[in-house]
Each structure stands twice: as C-alpha cells, then as structure tokens.
Amino acid sequence: MIIDIHDVWQSAATIHEYYVRAAIAQAWERLFRFGPPSSVLSRVRAFVENHATQIVSATTRDYRPIVADYNGQFPTTSSDRAEARSILEAVFNYEKFRDAKIGWNAYELCAASPYTVCPYCHLAPTNTVLKSNEHQGYRPQLDHFIGRAEYPFLSLSLGNLVPSCPTCNGPTMKHTTDVLVNPHLFPLADPSVLSFKLRPKNGKPWTPPLRALRMPRHEYEIVVDAPHGNTAAENSLKTFQLRSRYQPYLHDAFRLAKASKDGAFLRTIKKVFNWDVSLEDHLGFPINGNPTAFKNIPQGKMRLDVYTDCRQW
Numbered sequence: 001m002i003i004d005i006h007d008v009w010q011s012a013a014t015i016h017e018y019y020v021r022a023a024i025a026q027a028w029e030r031l032f033r034f035g036p037p038s039s040v041l042s043r044v045r046a047f048v049e050n051h052a053t054q055i056v057s058a059t060t061r062d063y064r065p066i067v068a069d070y071n072g073q074f075p076t077t078s079s080d081r082a083e084a085r086s087i088l089e090a091v092f093n094y095e096k097f098r099d100a101k102i103g104w105n106a107y108e109l110c111a112a113s114p115y116t117v118c119p120y121c122h123l124a125p126t127n128t129v130l131k132s133n134e135h136q137g138y139r140p141q142l143d144h145f146i147g148r149a150e151y152p153f154l155s156l157s158l159g160n161l162v163p164s165c166p167t168c169n170g171p172t173m174k175h176t177t178d179v180l181v182n183p184h185l186f187p188l189a190d191p192s193v194l195s196f197k198l199r200p201k202n203g204k205p206w207t208p209p210l211r212a213l214r215m216p217r218h219e220y221e222i223v224v225d226a227p228h229g230n231t232a233a234e235n236s237l238k239t240f241q242l243r244s245r246y247q248p249y250l251h252d253a254f255r256l257a258k259a260s261k262d263g264a265f266l267r268t269i270k271k272v273f274n275w276d277v278s279l280e281d282h283l284g285f286p287i288n289g290n291p292t293a294f295k296n297i298p299q300g301k302m303r304l305d306v307y308t309d310c311r312q313w
C-alpha cells in the first residue's frame with residue numbers, strides 16, 4: 001500500500017450499518033422460519049450476535065479476535081465448518097450487495113469514497129461513475145482485506161473493504177493472499193511507510209554529475225523503500241510488484257526532480273518555449289495547500305517523496 005485511507009467510509013458508515021443490521025435480521029427470519037434449527041445454525045447465530053457490534057461498525061479495524069473465535073468454534077478440520085460458511089454467506093450476502101440495481105449497494109458505497117486512486121499501487125484511478133442515461137457507469141473493485149471465502153462474516157464489514165484497482169486485487173497480486181498469516185500494510189489502519197527516491201540505476205555510485213541531474217534519464221531509476229524490519233511493508237512491496245510498476249514513470253520523477261532542484265530548468269522552459277510551467281504543475285497538487293491533496297493524484301506519493309528527497313541532495 002502506498003497511501004492510507006483511514007476515513008474512506010466515514011460518510012457511508014451510518015447507512016451501511018443500517019443495511020447490514022437489516023440484512024442480518026432478515027436472514028435469521030428466513031433461516032429460522034421452518035422447523036427446529038440445526039445445531040450449527042443456532043451456534044452461528046450466537047457467534048454473529050456475540051460479535052455483531054464489531055462486525056457492523058465502520059470503525060472496527062482489528063478482526064483477529066473474531067476470526068480466532070470463529071476458528072475455535074468451527075475449526076477448518078471440523079465437518080461443521082462448511083455448513084457454518086454457507087449460513088454466513090446467506091446472512092452476509094455480498095453478491096446481493098454487489099449486484100443490487102436499486103437501494104444501497106456497492107456502487108452507492110464506492111461513490112461515497114472521497115479517494116479516487118488505488119491505495120495499494122497509487123497508479124490506477126478508483127473513481128466511481130453511477131449509471132445514467134448516458135453511461136453504464138463503473139466503480140472500483142472492493143478488496144476484502146481478510147478474504148471473504150474463508151471468513152464470510154466479514155463480507156460486508158466496512159473495515160474490511162478496500163477500494164482497489166483490478167490489477168492489485170487480481171490473481172498476480174493480492175487476490176487470495178491470507179493477510180492473517182502473511183501480513184501486509186492495511187490502507188484503512190496502517191501508516192503509509194513505503195517511500196520513493198530517484199537514484200542512480202542498479203545501485204551505481206551517487207556521483208556529483210548524477211546528483212546534479214546532468215546525466216541522461218536512463219542512468220536513473222525510481223527506488224521504492226520499505227522500512228527495515230517492517231515485514232508488512234516488505235510483503236506489500238513484493239505482492240504489489242511496486243518497484244517494477246513504477247519504472248515506466250521514471251520520466252515523471254526525473255522531470256520533477258529537475259524542476260524542484262533547478263530553478264534554471266523552469267526558467268529555460270519559460271524562455272525557450274514561452275511556457276510558464278510551475279512546480280505545482282509538475283507535482284499535480286499544491287505544495288503548501290491541502291496536505292492530503294496528493295492522495296487523489298495518480299503517483300502523487302511518488303512525486304511528493306521525490307520532490308522532498310531531492311531538495312536534500
């Protein structure tokens with residue numbers, strides 16, 4: 001993950017909680033309508049009611065105690081696990097929420113997000129356009145940070161939903177990665193600790209001509225760093241293949257470094273082309289304005305880091 005989006009669902013919290021509570025109540029009514037319930041059904045209901053507050057609240061971020069209780073009550077090795085899972089899939093019906101054409105649904109939820117770039121890669125847009133007479137509409141994918149296949153009671157929990165691009169959520173990247181076993185940075189809770197720098201390619205010496213940006217662009221590369229010893233950050237860097245995915249944007253980082261470090265560069269552009277391009281134009285967001293504006297610009301974190309770093313050379 002490149003950016004944190006802790007408050008992503010703030011404006012959707014109340015309506016979503018209402019929706020999930022209603023879905024749970026309707027499911028019990030349906031499932032308990034006929035005859036005496038099976039022992040697993042009764043136990044699943046007790047499990048859900050015991051944890052309902054945390055499951056439906058938009059502010060929950062740590063689901064590990066609920067997961068531990070679930071694994072304790074319905075171990076993966078037990079015959080009850082499959083029955084519990086199918087009951088929970090009916091109660092927390094993600095397909096219904098995802099595909100609903102009217103009422104509160106995944107489109108409405110995504111439209112409530114103030115963030116419009118994937119937090120995992122910070123390259124692809126994740127904006128939402130609702131269906132209209134003119135457009136079919138589109139929305140980002142919703143990554144279940146803790147997989148819903150294994151833990152279906154987290155299918156509709158806002159603290160488990162991360163709007164993301166299809167590449168990051170896809171089979172070559174996060175997909176079904178079990179973050180409970182293999183920790184990753186969580187955009188809804190963790191600080192954004194990955195950082196970017198422009199450096200000589202392949203770890204070559206940082207010579208004065210390179211530092212002065214006198215060498216051709218292909219002598220440089222974008223370095224993405226995880227803090228030493230931070231396993232979640234290192235795993236995120238690897239899973240989302242960020243080092244490779246950022247190299248096609250080297251020209252942006254190089255141009256920005258020149259614009260940041262070298263006032264003469266901007267003056268030359270103005271003199272030769274009579275074209276006044278400010279540093280803010282290169283960044284895509286104001287330097288001294290809203291401190292989170294960079295989050296809604298693709299590569300905004302990379303640009304901010306390169307700008308900040310190169311001023312210290």
Ligand SMILES: [Zn+2]
Pocket residue numbers: 118119120121122123124164165166167168169
């Ligand atoms: Zn992405």
